[in-house]
Amino acid sequence: MDKVYDQTKVEPKWYKLWEDAGYFKPEINLDGKPYTIILPPPNANAPLHFGHAMYVVEDILIRYHRMKGDAALWLPGADHAGFETQVVFEKYLESIGKSRFDFDRQTLYQMIWDFVQQNKGTMEGQLRRLGFSLDWSRYKFTLDPDIVKMVCKTFKKLYADGLLYRAQRLVNYCTKNGTSFSDLEVTYEERKDPLYYIKYGPLTLATTRPETKFGDTAVAVNPKDKRYQKYVGKEIEIETVLGKAKIKVIADEMVDMEFGTGVVKITPAHDHDDFATAQRHNLPLLQVIGFDGKMNEKSGKFAGMSVKEARVAVVEDMEQKGLIDHIDYEYTHRVGLCYKCGTVIEPLPMEQWFIKMTELAKKAIEVVKKGEVKIYPKNWETTYFNWLKNIKDWNISRQIVWGMQIPAWFCDSCQKWTVTEGEEPEVCNNCGNVSLERDPDVFDTWFSSGQWPFATLQTTNPSAGGDFEKFYPTTVMETMYDILLFWVARMVMLGIYATGKVPFKDVLLHGKILDPLGKKMSKSKGNVVNPMEIANLYGADAVRMALVYGTAFGHDQSLSHPKLQAMRNFTNKLWNIGRFIIDFAPEDTKHPDLVTIMIKQWAEKKDPSQAEIFRLTQDDKDILEKLLQTIQTVSKALNRYRFHDGADTLYEFIWHQFADKYIESTKDRRAQAQPVLEYVFRTSLELLHPFMPFISEELWQRLPHEGKSIMISTWPSSN
RNA sequence: GGACGGAUAGCUCAGUGGUAGAGCGCUGCAUUCACAUUGCAGAUGUCGGGGGUUCAAAUCCCUCUCCGUCCACCA
Numbered sequence: 001m002d003k004v005y006d007q008t009k010v011e012p013k014w015y016k017l018w019e020d021a022g023y024f025k026p027e028i029n030l031d032g033k034p035y036t037i038i039l040p041p042p043n044a045n046a047p048l049h050f051g052h053a054m055y056v057v058e059d060i061l062i063r064y065h066r067m068k069g070d071a072a073l074w075l076p077g078a079d080h081a082g083f084e085t086q087v088v089f090e091k092y093l094e095s096i097g098k099s100r101f102d103f104d105r106q107t108l109y110q111m112i113w114d115f116v117q118q119n120k121g122t123m124e125g126q127l128r129r130l131g132f133s134l135d136w137s138r139y140k141f142t143l144d145p146d147i148v149k150m151v152c153k154t155f156k157k158l159y160a161d162g163l164l165y166r167a168q169r170l171v172n173y174c175t176k177n178g179t180s181f182s183d184l185e186v187t188y189e190e191r192k193d194p195l196y197y198i199k200y201g202p203l204t205l206a207t208t209r210p211e212t213k214f215g216d217t218a219v220a221v222n223p224k225d226k227r228y229q230k231y232v233g234k235e236i237e238i239e240t241v242l243g244k245a246k247i248k249v250i251a252d253e254m255v256d257m258e259f260g261t262g263v264v265k266i267t268p269a270h271d272h273d274d275f276a277t278a279q280r281h282n283l284p285l286l287q288v289i290g291f292d293g294k295m296n297e298k299s300g301k302f303a304g305m306s307v308k309e310a311r312v313a314v315v316e317d318m319e320q321k322g323l324i325d326h327i328d329y330e331y332t333h334r335v336g337l338c339y340k341c342g343t344v345i346e347p348l349p350m351e352q353w354f355i356k357m358t359e360l361a362k363k364a365i366e367v368v369k370k371g372e373v374k375i376y377p378k379n380w381e382t383t384y385f386n387w388l389k390n391i392k393d394w395n396i397s398r399q400i401v402w403g404m405q406i407p408a409w410f411c412d413s414c415q416k417w418t419v420t421e422g423e424e425p426e427v428c429n430n431c432g433n434v435s436l437e438r439d440p441d442v443f444d445t446w447f448s449s450g451q452w453p454f455a456t457l458q459t460t461n462p463s464a465g466g467d468f469e470k471f472y473p474t475t476v477m478e479t480m481y482d483i484l485l486f487w488v489a490r491m492v493m494l495g496i497y498a499t500g501k502v503p504f505k506d507v508l509l510h511g512k513i514l515d516p517l518g519k520k521m522s523k524s525k526g527n528v529v530n531p532m533e534i535a536n537l538y539g540a541d542a543v544r545m546a547l548v549y550g551t552a553f554g555h556d557q558s559l560s561h562p563k564l565q566a567m568r569n570f571t572n573k574l575w576n577i578g579r580f581i582i583d584f585a586p587e588d589t590k591h592p593d594l595v596t597i598m599i600k601q602w603a604e605k606k607d608p609s610q611a612e613i614f615r616l617t618q619d620d621k622d623i624l625e626k627l628l629q630t631i632q633t634v635s636k637a638l639n640r641y642r643f644h645d646g647a648d649t650l651y652e653f654i655w656h657q658f659a660d661k662y663i664e665s666t667k668d669r670r671a672q673a674q675p676v677l678e679y680v681f682r683t684s685l686e687l688l689h690p691f692m693p694f695i696s697e698e699l700w701q702r703l704p705h706e707g708k709s710i711m712i713s714t715w716p717s718s719n
Numbered sequence: 720g721g722a723c724g725g726a727u728a729g730c731u732c733a734g735u736g737g738u739a740g741a742g743c744g745c746u747g748c749a750u751u752c753a754c755a756u757u758g759c760a761g762a763u764g765u766c767g768g769g770g771g772u773u774c775a776a777a778u779c780c781c782u783c784u785c786c787g788u789c790c791a792c793c794a
Contacts, residue, residue: 004756188791195794207794220794256793264794273792333793379723386722386790481723482789511724512788518731520787550732550742555724556787560731562743569756580753648733648741660758667752 001583005575007539011694023711024135026071035070036474038453043081044116045088048126050513053531056544058478059132063690064638067715076134078120080143082403082445105401112402130540131693138460150455151448152407152422154498159419163356170275170347174338175293179399188334195331201238204325206260211310214299215288218266223251241317242300250281269349352397360493361388367502375507377554387485396444403442410437450490453503474504481509511556518558541692542567549647571695578699581677620676623662631718634687683716
């Protein structure tokens with residue numbers, strides 16, 4: 001054995017052996033109880049980032065449970081990541097001087113498809129490099145035909161159950177990306193904008209968006225406001241930049257008497273509150289801004305201007321006409337932005353597919369309240385409950401090409417929709433007409449990934465009747481806390497809806513990986529660290545250990561080179577312990593296997609007579625006792641998802657108790673101590689295996705052992 | 720306007736009621752001994768501020784400050 005551990009000679013060789021031997025399949029423990037984790041499918045639009053390395057937590061659990069004899073299934077996959085991927089691809093097109101509008105739908109889709117295939121391959125190699133014991137025979141992609149079919153089936157069921165409807169609503173529209181979004185995809189920014197006090201006939205009202213005045217269909221005051229009582233229900237005459245007009249005054253609770261003048265203009269087509277108010281009062285919708293972000297023909301001479309230009313021009317005109325009372329330049333408010341490109345989100349009226357969420361959310365709340373689904377760390381429950389309690393209907397239509405096209409066809413003649421499970425209908429379900437047109441929109445990616453746990457398991461292993469019966473509900477869903485609402489909550493709702501059962505029992509939420517200075521990694525900041533480079537530098541084992549060691553699970557952590565180095569050093573320590581025990585064993589220490597077995601028995605039962613037979617010293621007994629405690633602590637830590645406790649305990653035990661103290665104590669009685677050295681080290685490697693699979697396998701193979709691989713050895717027992 | 724997380728040794732972080740811990744860094748010693756990617760010994764903290772509960776608080780309660788994040792329809 002080399003004096004210094006060289007991970008490049010060890011890590012590359014084991015993965016293929018494990019995979020070829022079929023150890024990653026749950027069938028290796030055919031009779032074991034099912035233990036399932038579905039890998040959160042990484043977006044197939046880029047290589048893995050450091051956050052993905054946190055999958056190590058899942059691998060630790062899977063390897064631990066596999067060793068405990070469970071039928072452990074860790075199912076890999078990839079997400080087509082609709083909008084996200086299309087944006088990445090459009091950036092690429094931009095870099096070669098093209099845009100998505102240079103291609104027809106089919107061509108563009110095919111180009112993105114090829115791009116995604118390439119990324120998928122890269123990602124798979126990277127997941128293997130990190131040692132993740134995924135069952136590749138069950139690999140799934142969100143655009144696999146059978147998955148698409150499952151998703152469409154749910155869509156149809158929702159439609160049949162009346163939980164899905166098509167409606168014209170105000171949607172969050174990004175005029176740059178040309179698509180609508182769900183509420184979660186809008187980010188907000190505090191901004192200082194002028195608050196204009198403008199004159200509406202006898203009234204004055206405050207607004208930040210004077211350019212939308214052409215879309216006003218009423219003016220509202222609070223019903224309790226005595227100042228304006230006399231106007232309520234009447235039409236007032238107003239002077240506008242486009243001439244005289246009449247407008248209705250309504251009374252509605254939504255108006256805050258304290259704000260501005262207590263009078264609000266109602267612009268139903270361009271403001272969410274106003275839209276809701278308009279519905280209560282049966283006010284018409286008057287759209288003055290187009291989907292291109294420009295004023296339309298309804299705004300008279302301002303037509304064709306962008307919203308921003310129009311605001312300036314309108315204010316200028318109003319000032320000339322004396323319609324501006326005054327302007328508050330110190331006003332701050334929150335502006336909704338596209339989470340992707342930062343463009344101001346324009347609320348626009350649009351026909352889209354919406355899912356009624358209230359009932360679905362109620363059940364999702366219930367299962368967590370009852371403990372059928374547990375969230376770790378528990379404090380995230382507050383966030384989960386809060387969102388679900390106030391949930392609004394979910395817009396799942398997206399105006400992009402990359403994704404699953406919605407299986408709904410519109411009939412020209414009866415103006416109704418025919419919804420299928422994906423297959424093209426021959427005639428309209430309602431009137432039998434043959435002239436149908438498919439909705440060009442695709443699903444919000446989260447609608448399909450929200451069905452991932454059951455969609456995967458219902459389509460894998462079809463020859464054996466499918467995995468669903470055995471592996472669903474899954475055991476653990478582990479992901480970063482930032483997608484608790486986007487993804488986890490939706491999986492709970494859709495999982496219960498489609499299968500009647502929760503999709504998983506325990507939700508684990510890990511923290512964010514920050515750059516070495518504690519800043520968020522981002523491409524634009526240029527501080528992204530490639531996990532593969534780090535793995536090649538320190539070894540995958542060291543990367544894995546560094547991610548769980550020393551930081552409480554669930555907390556953000558900065559990538560720390562000193563810590564990575566420390567873990568690399570730990571691999572070297574392990575290597576040299578192995579070298580000492582294996583290479584430097586004197587010839588006369590060969591002992592029959594029986595001795596090892598007896599020591600194991602003593603360790604487990606503490607039979608004093610055996611201690612006598614093998615002349616165990618106090619040092620021997622101490623280390624065996626400490627080993628037992630370590631087994632207990634590590635097992636308990638993993639059962640409670642306290643990964644750092646397990647990692648810290650093993651590091652401390654192996655390095656400081658075993659190497660520094662015990663091994664030193666055996667140097668003058670080497671031959672007699674050899675069986676204990678071997679036994680304690682082998683057991684330590686088994687405990688360490690879920691954390692550091694490569695080096696633990698390499699050294700275990702070199703020690704006397706039973707069985708073919710540490711991966712399928714039995715988890716050490718402490719009783 | 721609400722919610723959550725963080726503030727502990729120079730740095731990165733563990734530690735949820737019982738005499739302050741780890742890794743890295745630092746100081747001194749050890750070098751043909753499995754390992755210098757090492758070993759041994761050591762220094763370093765009024766545990767963010769203030770108040771309270773308790774025989775006892777980094778840990779429980781209240782409050783304040785500063786960082787980070789999320790949710791919410793103030794025109």
